[in-house]
Amino acid sequence: MKRNETSLDEIYRKLKEEIGGFQNRYIPLKRLLSAVEGIGFDMPAYLQSPQGQAVFYNAIMKLVSEQLISPVGGKPDTPQGLHLKYRINKKPEKKDNELVAQIIRSIAPPATVDYYLKNPRDFLQDRDIIAVLSGFLQRKEKDLVTVNERAYELFGDEKFFKGAGKSRSRGETVLKRLGLTFSNIGCEETVEPFFSFQQKDFYALVSRNVYIVENKDTFWSLKRSLMDCSSSIKIDMLVYGEGKKIISSFKFMEEYDLDPQADAFFYFGDLDPEGINIYCELLEAYPRYRISPFCEGYEAVLEIGLKRGPARNPQKQTISRENIDRFIQSFDRATAVKLKELLQGGFYIPQEALSAAEMRKRFGRIEND
Numbered sequence: 001m002k003r004n005e006t007s008l009d010e011i012y013r014k015l016k017e018e019i020g021g022f023q024n025r026y027i028p029l030k031r032l033l034s035a036v037e038g039i040g041f042d043m044p045a046y047l048q049s050p051q052g053q054a055v056f057y058n059a060i061m062k063l064v065s066e067q068l069i070s071p072v073g074g075k076p077d078t079p080q081g082l083h084l085k086y087r088i089n090k091k092p093e094k095k096d097n098e099l100v101a102q103i104i105r106s107i108a109p110p111a112t113v114d115y116y117l118k119n120p121r122d123f124l125q126d127r128d129i130i131a132v133l134s135g136f137l138q139r140k141e142k143d144l145v146t147v148n149e150r151a152y153e154l155f156g157d158e159k160f161f162k163g164a165g166k167s168r169s170r171g172e173t174v175l176k177r178l179g180l181t182f183s184n185i186g187c188e189e190t191v192e193p194f195f196s197f198q199q200k201d202f203y204a205l206v207s208r209n210v211y212i213v214e215n216k217d218t219f220w221s222l223k224r225s226l227m228d229c230s231s232s233i234k235i236d237m238l239v240y241g242e243g244k245k246i247i248s249s250f251k252f253m254e255e256y257d258l259d260p261q262a263d264a265f266f267y268f269g270d271l272d273p274e275g276i277n278i279y280c281e282l283l284e285a286y287p288r289y290r291i292s293p294f295c296e297g298y299e300a301v302l303e304i305g306l307k308r309g310p311a312r313n314p315q316k317q318t319i320s321r322e323n324i325d326r327f328i329q330s331f332d333r334a335t336a337v338k339l340k341e342l343l344q345g346g347f348y349i350p351q352e353a354l355s356a357a358e359m360r361k362r363f364g365r366i367e368n369d
Contacts, residue, residue, distance in 0.1 A: 011059040029084050107133040111178035129174045142186030150187035192249040195240040206260045208236035214269030221356035231364030247281050260288040268294035272348035273319035280323045293330050305349030313348050
């Protein structure tokens with residue numbers, strides 16, 4: 001079949017069909033181009049020709065003029081005058097009085113109907129879940145259980161509220177749309193435990209020093225070289241932070257009857273943006289606790305790393321000036337300047353620079369090896 005000027009209507013219809021079936025709010029230009037290429041075996045070659053490019057452009061512009069799509073960005077991104085991404089403009093839905101009545105009838109207090117009245121199509125997709133939740137809300141007695149236990153009880157899937165992926169976390173999405181929390185359905189999230197060691201006299205002490213270590217190797221080196229031995233560093237409790245996991249698992253500290261004000265908490269991680277950001281997130285998430293950097297450890301890492309020569313961050317990591325300033329304020333001026341230069345320069349030093357041997361050399365001696 002020879003392509004000619006009549007291809008405009010054919011391409012327009014194909015583009016309109018593609019847009020109508022696309023689920024996301026934004027559609028890439030390459031997706032539109034790929035859809036048109038699928039019309040026929042000769043279409044890819046045709047779209048490379050000046051005539052084909054002009055027809056494709058006119059079809060896109062027709063969709064824009066009809067306000068079915070809108071270009072994203074200020075200036076066009078291609079030589080032909082097209083944008084790389086377009087927003088799909090949904091047509092306002094006509095109000096369906098029967099559907100509105102069904103929404104109101106189906107949703108039991110304390111759940112709210114606001115979201116589904118504005119998004120009735122979502123109600124049609126969620127109504128089976130809503131029916132189960134509304135039935136549960138009408139029960140008089142609701143024993144307190146965990147989130148996963150309630151998910152299994154109601155939906156036969158223990159990860160329906162907190163699973164990985166859209167299908168297994170859909171329950172939580174529906175809860176939010178109904179204006180509900182886990183407490184409304186009589187369940188609570190469990191606190192994720194962390195791995196830790198405590199000294200034998202831990203609970204007899206008036207105040208304790210708790211050290212949180214980002215990485216596994218350094219955690220074990222601190223345990224064997226300082227906590228278990230004679231050392232200038234007094235460690236009453238040692239916690240494996242496991243990277244960013246500590247931000248959620250830190251709440252497990254409550255299980256040890258720690259005093260946020262009397263007990264001191266020291267964080268020790270990599271000298272890189274991610275490590276510093278974890279420390280700052282801890283400060284923000286748990287403001288009641290006295291958390292500060294393990295300065296002696298960081299100073300040792302810095303000294304060893306600068307002698308060897310710090311490496312460039314292997315992956316793109318960002319850190320705000322505010323977080324750098326918050327971190328370095330615990331150090332003396334000379335050290336703070338070096339830390340700032342390191343972090344702002346895009347360099348990093350892993351905490352593993354402070355090896356077990358270096359720990360013993362700097363902070364104490366082994367008496368029970």
